[in-house]
Amino acid sequence: MRHPEELLSAYMDKEVSPQEKSLVESHLKSCSECQRHLKELESLRQALSSLPLKEPSWELRTKVLKEPSPLSILSPWVKGLALAAASVTVVLVAREQFQKIGPAEPVSGLRQEAPIADFASSPPVSKEMPGILLGEHKIADYSGKERRSEVQEARTSMEQLQIAAQGSKMAAGISGREEASETAYDSMQSRPKGEPPRLMGALSAKRPAAMPQVLRPLAQQAIQREILEWKGKTSGMKAEKKEIKNRKELQRLWKALKRKDPLPEIDFPLYKVTAEIKSDSTYLIRAEPRD
């Protein structure tokens, strides 16, 4: 009997044609040797996929993020945007100072004063967005009557964060763990349902793929205040509470809970993730910044 050894590996990965699949399956029914072979391959794959995830040192992460001179790597378009963002900051700081001493003006005038960067094309930030804080200021909408300076600051931070987040997609490649930036970015951009809150896959050519690094700390400050939660119902899982230490554990949990939304990318060194299965068959997964 000829053993379809070469097909077993691809069969295990479900990467065979329907004909190959039926050939392997009919052979497996009568061949204990190939059954054992397949079992060993599965055991090997399991062992490899459960190897602990190696994390780069913080020194490396910092070093890599600092590697290029911010403006040297930017395309002219992004350079313009970065400078525009900086200009907006200057205008707003000046404006705030002016407001303290001068007559108040409608906030809507802001855009006319910062024509370089057309942030009007950015989607409006909704008050309904869940619990996102930038510094001490809750994100607010310009359409309201709020005229407090913190609204402007929040808006500026938001604009900076948007630019920074675009660049941080690139930086996230360092380990895939910088993707928490994207989570914050995406949630603020009203990411459509179903689109994964991850950094790498979401990149499109339309977005500038570079980042003025000077903006990054601001983005991080915002992100570090974010708490994410996922809730739902489950069945057949015993009540317990435990910490999820890495992406693989989270992936397993995601599967066990049969969650259909894409796996979020979480910066585990920065965030503590806990999963709680309650006695009433509900569960709560919570990611919060580590102290």
Add this chain to the structure above:
Amino acid sequence: MVYNLAYRLCGNPSDAEDIVQDTFVKVFKSLERFRSESDLSTWIYRIAVNTWKNRVRSEKRRGLWKMFSLEGLSQDEEKRAREIPADEPAMGSRLEEQEKEGVLQKALLELDAEERTILVLRDVEEKSYEEIAKALELPLGTVKSKLFRARESLRKKLKPILERGF
């Protein structure tokens, strides 16, 4: 992502850090050439793997590369790998996690560079055949056959352990 890949390919943290750093210097420099038809992560994987291969080549020429010897492992893993060679598993029922990692890493380092890359991308990074083919610019059939060979090689090497269940 890139660090984990680099670590599994070269087997030690300091080389992995160098590879990641070199990779990102290249990524930053050639970002303008990135085209949206390939996924960014695939593109970065490709740069990382090529960076590693170039490094192996140039260090081999200079006689510095140690990837095929136990010296390529970090000290702890080297110690573990010596204590528990793949074909002589330790007494006792199951290997401890750290021992298991040492044994697997050692076995990975004994694979040919291309087979190792494909196996790591598939079973450690959990990439699809298509993604691997794109990242390494190889035909799908080649990915399939090299993956088969890599797994067979590891399976034979680790047979005593696999039979007991890892």
